[in-house]
Amino acid sequence: MWLGNDQYQFFESILFETLGYSTEVIEVRFVSGGSINTAARVLTPEGTFFVKFNHAEKEDMFEKEVRGLRILRSTKTIHIPQVYGYGKNGGKAYLIQEFVENGGQHPAFWRTFGQSLAKLHAHTHHSFGLDFDNYIGSLEQTNSLNENGIDFFIESRLRPQAGLALYNSLIDYKLYSRMERFFPLLAGLLPNERPALLHGDLWSGNFLINEQGLPSLVDPAPYYGLREAELAFTHLFGGFDDEFYESYADVFPLEPQLEARIPIYNLYPLFVHVNLFGKSYLPPIERLVRRYLGA
Structure with a gap:
């Protein structure tokens, strides 16, 4: 500066x-x-x-x-x-x-936020991905169109980030090969819903309280993806009220037992953080792989 x-x-x-x-x-x-x-x-x-x-x-x-x-x-x-x-x-x-001026949080902030995100996710497309690539942080994010959401999650999200981590010696080949063995399991673990328009980088640092006291979203990495991946990311670092999730589900009901799938979706942001900030983000990745593949 x-x-x-x-x-x-x-x-x-x-x-x-x-x-x-x-x-x-x-x-x-x-x-x-x-x-x-x-x-x-x-x-x-x-x-x-x-x-x-x-x-x-x-x-x-x-x-x-x-x-x-x-x-x-x-x-x-x-x-x-x-x-x-x-x-x-x-x-x-x-x-x-x-410039978004902070007007102080409106009593309906979390309810409005959850309902609004559900309405955003209701915007759909014929394919997963986007017609151009973009960035998540400073990393390139591939958005190659794919008609299958789980295949898109593997080919355009998990495999590129795991490969980058391997290339930069942030993970070893043993973990990378275990990820490759894990990928085929995803079709039986994740619901393959229709494409949903996602903000793409939705954590507590990327929403603001605007002048009306309501949510404003910044710093997106958008694409059409599995909407549960977006909700999972909001759990990774916290900062979202229970009313947010309840209001979302009132507008756009979720498949049962999302909680069990959250760690799977969060492999993507965790690998992004490994590639941006280092190996301290590896333990939850390793724990998940052990959970499904054994020691």
Whole structure:
């Protein structure tokens, strides 16, 4: 992160590129932007903007994010911050969005959140996947279309991440080969429901409380997938109220015994975390494999 006059010039320059006219930057306040990007709240006479930027190592990252945000926003099921623009400036890639002001949590927050996510998941497609690849964190996420949801989960989610972990010596060949033996079991363990439009990276750090006190989703990695995978991910790090799950099921009932399937779906985000942050995320993966394949 850099400070000083160059900082203000950068923000004024990208706002000019986005708005088409000059505006003064009154204040820049850096906020949490995750482990990949720097993020800031930028106050101007035209309003307050949320700006993410990085050093453009993956030039298409924000372009893919914008496409995903627009898909989710087009469903009109849950608040998605408006995108004003994205591009490159001075060797940095940037994304400018509506800044979500926190209005304090509405009493109906969790009920609305669960119902809205169920309505989002009701948006379906003829195939699993998406017509373009995107990113989860800084990792490429393959969305090759597949008519079978379990095959998609294996071929476009688990196998690529396990293979990447093996390539980077984060797992050994023994664990990788055990994963390969585990994959054929999934057809008998998971329900093969119709494709559901997913946020794709739904944990407690990727929802906000907006000005109306209701949920707003950010930082998506969307695709059409098995909806239980999204709900499973919300359990991985916690932060979701029981009312959220109850309200979801009221709108879009779930197959029985989801709790038993949650660790299976969470193999994907766990492998993502192994590849991004290291071996400390391996123990739950190893425990699951032992559970189904033995010691």
